[in-house]
Amino acid sequence: MSSQLRLAVDVMGGDLGPRSVVPACVRFLNRFPQAELELFGPQIQLQALLDEQRQPQLHGRLHITSCEQVVTQSCNPIQALRHKRESSMARALQAVARGEVQAMVTSGNTGALLALSRSILGTIEGVRRPALGKSLPAEAGSCFLLDLGANIDCTAEDLLQFARMGIEAQWVHTGKRDLRVALLNIGAEAHKGTEEVRRAAELLEKDPAIHYAGFVEGHDIFTGVVDVVVCDGLMGNVAMKSAEGVIRLMGQKAFTIERKSPIKRFFGQLAIKLLRKWRTQVEPARYNGASFLGVKGNVIKSHGGASSEAFYRAMITAKECAEADLAARLGRAMAQVKA
Amino acid sequence: MSSQLRLAVDVMGGDLGPRSVVPACVRFLNRFPQAELELFGPQIQLQALLDEQRQPQLHGRLHITSCEQVVTQSCNPIQALRHKRESSMARALQAVARGEVQAMVTSGNTGALLALSRSILGTIEGVRRPALGKSLPAEAGSCFLLDLGANIDCTAEDLLQFARMGIEAQWVHTGKRDLRVALLNIGAEAHKGTEEVRRAAELLEKDPAIHYAGFVEGHDIFTGVVDVVVCDGLMGNVAMKSAEGVIRLMGQKAFTIERKSPIKRFFGQLAIKLLRKWRTQVEPARYNGASFLGVKGNVIKSHGGASSEAFYRAMITAKECAEADLAARLGRAMAQVKA
Incomplete structure (x- = not known):
């Protein structure tokens, strides 16, 4: 594994949306030169916000995966599982599942996140119920x-x-x-x-x-x-x-x-x-930055009303979880208990 | 009913005991000239603390009922019901039950208070479970x-x-x-x-x-x-x-x-x-000052670690409940629901 840190960021879902997320991402990349971010959200809107930030030097470390589908706050877990497989939240979790990133951060709907995380990442063997x-x-x-x-x-x-x-x-x-x-x-x-x-x-x-x-x-x-x-x-x-x-x-x-x-x-x-x-x-x-513990991947939930400062803090939490690979640690800890 | 306000005060039970309760009582009597207090606790200790306060003008409005038995913090509700019928807490509740006072205040053990209140005062008709x-x-x-x-x-x-x-x-x-x-x-x-x-x-x-x-x-x-x-x-x-x-x-x-x-x-x-x-x-x-709602009397629980200031505030809560006769209001409200 390289020392490279790669995080997925769901830019949709918080009360302030990409307006608070994008500045946090820019600050994060400037602070941690070894980091790369994969942003999930509507390409045109994201690109416009990034252009506003005038940080051309970050371009190579900031990737956008365009998705138009959004999990709203009123969406319940069952609806999320049935109809939100192409949402920015689900796509970011899929990136974790494929190992393209070491963690994902979102300020979206908690119930939907828990349901989608369980479904897309699966639960660590031996864990009865993942917890936040x-x-x-x-x-x-x-x-x-x-x-x-x-x-x-x-x-x-x-x-x-x-x-x-x-x-x-x-x-x-x-x-x-x-x-x-x-x-x-x-x-x-x-x-x-x-x-x-x-x-x-x-x-x-x-x-x-x-x-x-x-x-x-x-x-x-x-x-x-x-x-x-x-x-x-x-x-x-x-x-x-x-x-x-x-x-x-x-x-x-x-x-x-x-x-x-x-x-x-x-x-x-x-x-x-x-x-x-x-x-x-x-x-x-x-x-x-709350961690969803017990699924096969590092999933960080930021406060729904998170300001840019708060979202940045959630990204720091994600970095700590990614660098220590908390999900893998949990897997080993649960296997030890079983043995 | 006269306009006289009479409250029972259990001076034992809080972390600071009568040392925080007695100054609060003195302040209360000075603030509310129509009030009288009935203190329940060890006579000698209480009298010494009152003498320290040097407020001879309050003597006629401050009565002591001596009781040596105390409900400790470790006492569970069943022990309280069986063995603490002569405690300062139980005696203060009995004064409420006999109508000698309009409310009682204590910073003692919550579990014991709830059990003794139910037993000594009884539950208002129609109330399934009293609540704090x-x-x-x-x-x-x-x-x-x-x-x-x-x-x-x-x-x-x-x-x-x-x-x-x-x-x-x-x-x-x-x-x-x-x-x-x-x-x-x-x-x-x-x-x-x-x-x-x-x-x-x-x-x-x-x-x-x-x-x-x-x-x-x-x-x-x-x-x-x-x-x-x-x-x-x-x-x-x-x-x-x-x-x-x-x-x-x-x-x-x-x-x-x-x-x-x-x-x-x-x-x-x-x-x-x-x-x-x-x-x-x-x-x-x-x-x-939390009220125990649903028993036939006004019972006010002060924080266990209450300072003199905090206990005084609980006494104000007791005064409000006593003057409006909250317990009687609850009785009428529950009877209306039944009818």
């Missing part, structure tokens, strides 16, 4: 949370697999060993939670490959007391979205309160500048 | 979220009842009519979520007394697009705790980043001051 996971900011570093919404209800065995996959993924992002794994619950006491989560606690406790740290609550995701937090897709989705919501609320409050005296406004402006900087430490944009 | 709910900060005002952890799995019928109770509670806190109600889910599309949540959507849609606004995601709790958000106790608990966690993380980041030049430190300090102010707009302390 993401590294979130914590007081001490970061914490990998999964599942973020791919699986609505999960058995204890599913949660055990999520733990194993989460460990591999968080290793790729942090390089840390002996990662502490916890189960998300509504209390730290052993008698709390559903039967499945209590059964999962027993399975994790018994697994010699897992450093199990017990139950944690929602706030512990952000303290850094553990490195991987495992839960079903409902809880994970709610945890991540609620955190995003309250961060946004805090920004909004900051921008509306200080309107009093000129002096207060002056210091208010300074404070807002600092606040913006602090926010970037924790805000979703900086921690953008 | 709380008003949370939103861009436009506030949003009432329930259930926060009293019920792990809920049927569609439970969620419908939560919606009805949430409307009454949010009315008490805001005075707003025609409140918009949503179901918490992992996406706004009708095909998403568990079967129960989709069935609940049909029930809410059909109910002429409910202004149903569809599914919302975690971040929508904080935007103010709706007034009441309904979910099962797992999701609600995770949503609230995750939001609290990320707010705390943001504060922590703010206090560690600015250590560079003296000028940066100076402005950093100013910004931190403003940030603190902004945080109080959204932080848990200001929005402290």
